Amino acid sequence: MWIESTLIAVFVMVLLLDWITLIVHCIVGVGLAWLAYSLTTEAPRLEHVTLIHLPIIFFAVVLGTLANYVTEVVRLEQERAMLATAGSIAHELRTPLLGIRSGAAGLRNFLPALLSAYQLARENSLPVVAIRRSHLATIEGVLERIETEANYSNAIIDILITNTRLPKLGHEDLSPCSMMRCIRIALERYPFSVDEISQIAPVTGNDFIFEGVELLMVHVIFNLLKNSLRHIAMTGKGEICIRAVSSSQCNQLVFRDTAAGIPSEVLPHIFKRFYSLPATGDNILGSGIGLAFCSEVVQAFGGTIECSSILGEFCEFSLKFPRIQS
Structure with a gap:
């Protein structure tokens, strides 16, 4: 009965655990079991029946370990392929966007002169095709919109490429940084629309330095x-509040929005790479790359990132960083 229970436990572990955890659990479990047996038995020994079944148990552990290892390798290769593809697509989009932005900038220099010449031609009854006033007003603003959209797309591509190509950081790569300066740069460079700017509340709190x-x-x-x-x-509602907090225990960046919130059953999974909510129709930045990137970066800085939320009320990210010892 005990041998059958052991085999069942091994197969369950194979299904639930990765290969490293499986090996560690087997070694620790067998060691603790033998220790308990030795302490509670006057003359501990291995029975003949147990010795016969040891190769079977060993085979199950080894086979399960190999299967899990191969599965993990395949998963990592799939992740690398997906990230490489996303990065390549984003990189290739830069060239046409640059051409569109350059063309719009060039037209913007000469468009006022062309519109002025058209008006003069109309006033002097020259044979030119008539253009409605509403269309003329649209033409005057379309190039600015093209440039704005091109700049926005370039900024999104920068985010995507950075998310997919996070370098491995060592302690020597880190340097003292000002959190308020990072916030200011992010708010200055992010391609907000006119409506989005009004959704950002003034930044509050005290600056702190992190590695x-x-x-x-x-x-x-x-x-x-x-x-x-x-x-x-x-959701059509909400605003974003950013607060920097410096205390004797740790330094903290609090990022809160009062929009839709996140369901409680989803919270434990949001930092997993490629995890997403199918019902929300998230785009590539919301399909498990962005928040996984945030988690990896903060951990590389020696910090932690946590999320708390109430569905329909708010979502709050807390990024904690160790204090720099002076």
Whole structure:
């Protein structure tokens, strides 16, 4: 009975655990079991029946470990392929966007002169095709909108490329950074629309210094802004509040929006790469890349990131960083 229970336990562990955890659990479990047996038995020994079944148990553990290892390798390769593809697509989009932006900028220099010449031609009854006044007004503003959309798309591509190509950071790569400076840079560079700017409340709190990389921290804030603005647009309500808190225990960045919130059953999974909510129709930045990137960056800085939320009321991210010892 005990041998059958052991085999069942091994197969369950194979299904539930990764290969490293499986090996550790088997070693620790067998060791603790033998220790308990030795302490509670006057003459501990291995029975003949147990010895016969040891190869079967060993085979199950080894086979399960190999199966889990292969599965993990395949999963990692799939992730690398998906990230490489996303990064390549984003990189290739830069060239046409640059051409569109350059063309719009060039037309913008000469369009006023062309419109002025058209007006003079009409006033002097020259044979030119008539254009409605409403169409003329649209033409005057269309190039500015093209440039705005191109700049926005370039900013989103920058975020996507950074999210998919996070470098491995060592302690030597980190340097003292000002959190308020990172927030200011992020708010200055993020391509807000006119409506989105009004949804950002004034930043509050006290500045603090953390060990990190300024560019990566700015992109963390970019991702949080992107997610919050998307949810505000979906629900039609809410604002974003950013607060920096410095205390004797730790330094903390609090990022809160009062939009849709996140269901409680989803919260434990939001930092997993490629995890998403199918019902929300999230785009590539909201499909498990952005928040996973945020988590990896903050952990590389020696900090932690947590999320609390009440569905329909708010969503709050708390980024905690260790204090720099003076």
